[in-house]
Amino acid sequence: MSGESEASASSSSLSATRSYLPPWSRPHIIGIGGSSGSGKTSVASQIIKALNVPWTVILAFDNFYRPLNPAQRQKAFANEYDFDAPEALDLDILVSVLSDLRQGKKVEIPTYSFSEHNRTNITTTIYGANVIILEGIFALFDPRIVEMLDLKVFVDTDLDVCMARRLRRDIVYRGRDLQGAMKQWFSFVKPNFERYVLPTMAAADIVVPRGLDNTVAIDMLIRHVQRTLTVKSRLHVEHLCQLNDEIKEEAVSDIDQWDNVTVLKQSPQVEAMHTIIFNRATSRDNFVFYFDRLVVLLIESAMDTLPYVTKEVATATGGEYIGLSPTMDVCAVEVLRAGACFETSLRKTLPDIAIGKILIQSNSRTGEPFLHYLKLPPQILDKYILLCDAQATTGAAAIMSIRVLLDHGVAEENICFVTYLADKKRSIKRLLTAYPMVKIVAGKIEDSFKRRFVDTRYFGT
Amino acid sequence: MSKSATLSKSSTLPDVTVLPQTPQLIALFTMIRDVKTQRGDFVFYSNRIIRMMVEEGLNHLPVKELEVSTPTDLAYKGLQFEGKICGVSIMRAGEAMEQGLRDCCRSVRIGKILIQRDEETADAKLFYEKLPADIKDRYVLLLDPMLATGGSAIMAVEVLLSKGVPANRILFLNLISSPEGIETFCKSCPGVKIITGFIDEGLNEKRFVVPGLGDFGDRYYCL
Structure with missing residues (x-):
């Protein structure tokens, strides 16, 4: 019995895992x-x-x-x-x-x-x-x-x-x-x-x-x-910050290298698209186009985190091919408003995907995040969830959304948080401290952006 | 789980790039290879692979450094696309890859080459070409989903070379290739880069790639 608990404790890279209390x-x-x-x-x-x-x-x-x-x-x-x-x-x-x-x-x-x-x-x-x-x-x-x-x-x-x-x-x-x-x-x-x-x-x-x-x-x-x-x-705000403090900086310096964290390969094209998206002088037309283009790559990459089994098919040449097939249905949940920036590319890549929405807004005075609105697809339990948010700065909205999904019966390992831009020291660290089994797919890890700007530029408001 | 999924053969040739064999890519290939997959799904899933191929292909184009200011008032050192590009599709199947190219490069110019197998000699024969006038100043993404013997692709490259396009500015994008086709192509067209989604087992007696997926053009446009 004691051997078992030791094994499970060491399987997690975080020694002091804390759960988030909404x-x-x-x-x-x-x-x-x-x-x-x-x-x-x-x-x-x-x-x-x-x-x-x-x-x-x-x-x-x-x-x-x-x-x-x-x-x-x-x-x-x-x-x-x-x-x-x-x-x-x-x-x-x-x-x-x-x-x-x-x-x-x-x-x-x-x-x-x-x-x-x-x-x-x-x-x-x-x-x-x-x-x-x-x-x-x-x-x-x-x-x-x-x-x-x-x-x-x-x-x-x-x-x-x-x-x-x-x-x-x-x-x-x-x-x-x-x-x-x-x-x-x-x-x-x-x-x-x-x-x-x-x-x-x-x-x-x-x-x-x-x-x-x-x-x-x-x-x-x-x-x-x-x-x-x-x-x-x-x-509550202190509790969110504590999720961060509990883990030493050095322990997570390689957090972006962890098995459940995938960062898009920073190829010349991806790097050039970041530059267009980050450039203040980019027209909205170009911003939307290149953001949508990059998000397709993100979603394809997130689809790699699903569980797959082998599948044998016959081809038109009379040959046989042993390939793969995902074992779970996918469902998306957007953390509004920024998560909705993913919708065009989601629909392009997975046309019939069910999309849930969660609106979380931070109180401008206290900085406390609040759950304002929630609409999830039925039978979310058996689905693999792509939880989408354009940017993760403090991680508060993502952490709260994951709590919502867990409260609705989704298993932690069936949640993949997909984000364009993630702050490593704050959002990724906090998120994995609270939920070590969640998978993360990010377009770029960058700590210098202290605030959200993607949704403002994408929607023009 | 006795058998594991079949991944692409690897190639040691310097000009050949195979897409990373991720589970997601293999699942998409499984969909389009399956003879039971109907045209709607075939078109949709092959478009998704093509989109990833185009993204990979574009990475072989040059970029230069650029510093920009962000909306959050930071200086960001990034990269900028450099050089003009165009697409050239080998009709008819190559035209299926145009949408994927346009999804990444909105107003890209696209040239066309029609090459058919001569009924009597079984050799590839050029029937038609329409290319941008300034093609020699552009990087060319040559589009054809299947590389079997390599006959038409080699002929298309010859057309491009004859228009003054340097070999190292040609990128040949294809979904599935045969090891024989890759070898012949690289020998005949040194310097041209190939980006392929999957290198299959080989060719059958009818010179189709096996296990392959059948006739790509027929499955995408007609069947």
């Missing part, structure tokens, strides 16, 4: 509880609006009702089913969803239909959340959930106001009649609130009286979350 591996989770009609949803929306950070998610308890059996359903339609007791909710699923989200995993949220009183077969995918707001009367009820919350809020609104709001919502939006809604309030909602919900106030960090009307409390709440996120963001 911001969504430890999202900030806020729980908002309180009576039905107390204004929890409005408070949650207000917080999200004020934070204005990407990937903020509201997780509503409404989605976690247990599916009803026919007898229960009949009672539900007669307003005689108790939806406001903890037993009506599938808290076990919620706990597992929340715990997965907390580990940065992709989760599927069930959807509940109030008109049919049943769980529908539609699910919503949540992935990559930085901030999660869990909102529902029982947000602070289950100790397993409370334990996972970073901030516990209880909205304490006068019960008469709650009832008025609740009746209006039931009648206007949920198609109930007044009598039925009243019956529900007095037989279930109110008694359950007093029995189960009110005591959870003790678990809260902050109690907000009067809900959204209490602007002072809401502002305090928002400022608190903002402060926490600022610290989190600083730690």
